[in-house]
Amino acid sequence: MASEPAETTNLAAGSDALLPSTATSNTRQSRVRKREDAIIAAGRHVFTTHGYARATMAMIAREAGVADGTLYTYFENKDALARGVIADYYARLTATAKQGVDNRRTTRTRLDFLARHHITSIMEERGIIEMLPVLTSSLSDFSEDELYGLNKTYVAVFDTLIRDGRASGDIPGDADVAVLRDIFFGALDYGARSSLLRSSRKGARKADVTRLVDRLVGMIIGGGASTGSLADRLEAVIDRVEIALKKVDN
Amino acid sequence: MASEPAETTNLAAGSDALLPSTATSNTRQSRVRKREDAIIAAGRHVFTTHGYARATMAMIAREAGVADGTLYTYFENKDALARGVIADYYARLTATAKQGVDNRRTTRTRLDFLARHHITSIMEERGIIEMLPVLTSSLSDFSEDELYGLNKTYVAVFDTLIRDGRASGDIPGDADVAVLRDIFFGALDYGARSSLLRSSRKGARKADVTRLVDRLVGMIIGGGASTGSLADRLEAVIDRVEIALKKVDN
DNA sequence: TTTGATTGAATTACTATTCAGTCATGCGCG
DNA sequence: CGCGCATGACTGAATAGTAATTCAATCAAA
Missing domain, CATH: 1.10.10.60 (Homeodomain-like)
Incomplete structure (x- = not known):
């Protein structure tokens, strides 16, 4: 717990964020x-x-x-304890995410890191996230809930990254950041779940993660898988015309 | 319940899928x-x-x-009842999804329909989906669970759509279908949740859905989010050509 | 009349939560 | 310096409330 490699992705246990951690005290x-x-x-x-x-x-x-x-x-009760666990989880998640992003230079490597960091953490402690719906249901004014704020702070790391990436011209388009956020975190959460169900071997899961992250980052950085140049799209259209014409021949 | 518009997206209640529904019997x-x-x-x-x-x-x-x-x-018990509810939900979801897809021609309109259909259903009956983790946790061999099969059958609608779209040249690239599936359903699930939390007005939620779906479909089809471009107009023309050709076939 | 469905009060199980009593620490005082 | 008390932490058996589940008795169709 003392000598933690600064660059690691995983969220070692224990919240020693505060106090000088006098092990002997x-x-x-x-x-x-x-x-x-x-x-x-x-x-x-x-x-x-x-x-x-x-x-x-x-x-x-x-x-x-x-x-x-x-x-x-x-x-105070079981509910509060669960919230405490989640709060601690988010605190560590946000801290390591920020740190990792700050340690990279390019938009692509940052996004890549953030994606891997998120999906890896989710896969390791999936159960924590799954408690959220249980705790927040029957809560009409969720926006006032502390958990809402914690999540907001966490995803703000992504939002900032996108805005910076746009400012520097690395990320094309001007789609609503909220939309990109939905796609980014949604794909990673869902991917984590399905990989855990699909693949039992650790190696296979790692491959799943890489495939998904690469594609996802490519979509966001590249403004779409096939960058959507007019020429490309026209070619796709031509293909379809040819196929249609083939039908006429028959 | 009797005269249901065939084209609707929502999953009206009641599972009258089987039996000729003799109301008087x-x-x-x-x-x-x-x-x-x-x-x-x-x-x-x-x-x-x-x-x-x-x-x-x-x-x-x-x-x-x-x-x-x-x-x-x-x-048999509460658990089984919940599973029954989920099974019924999936059955209706899959049936309406298939039907809607079959009723459209182009890959784009099909994908667009499927996305809207999914996110709308999720938003309406979010609680159902959220039971899944509760029911399946502590289940090491989930792949043997009936719910796994139901989900698999449902997402197969998407898989088929993608494969067909590729065969006809509408969808570029050859990324793993599983990856696209993660992105598609993940983004929609996450988007449904965040829209429900973010927007209380129904109109605002509708706008959220449109923004997300347009972007998501654009990313998969490769067309990008831009509308009204030359390529789009060409695509519209092709749609008409294809429909005309169908008539010729008959 | 038989058979299977239905009822709903009683039972069972389980666990979150409480609280009266015990314990240990650290501080003030002799 | 050391002693004993006040304070707050800790304990875990007892309580209490909640629902899931059962089943003997009743009902109604065929």
């Missing part, structure tokens, strides 16, 4: 914080493997090494 | 079937509005107009 405060971390880590694991409904407070307590009741001094 | 068999339909309809409504966890068997029974215990003569 043993004050009351620090122990409380450690415990909170342990509970969140346990929650992440249990929720990820069992899903919100099947996960029980008892499981989480046991895994965190505390009594059932202790959970309630840290989180 | 009053045999034991027919009443049993009617009751099953009522239960599925009630389940669909309750699950959609409350989500799997908050929906109770009592609610569904009340809404279906039967006693709690009756549900168990039709479905």
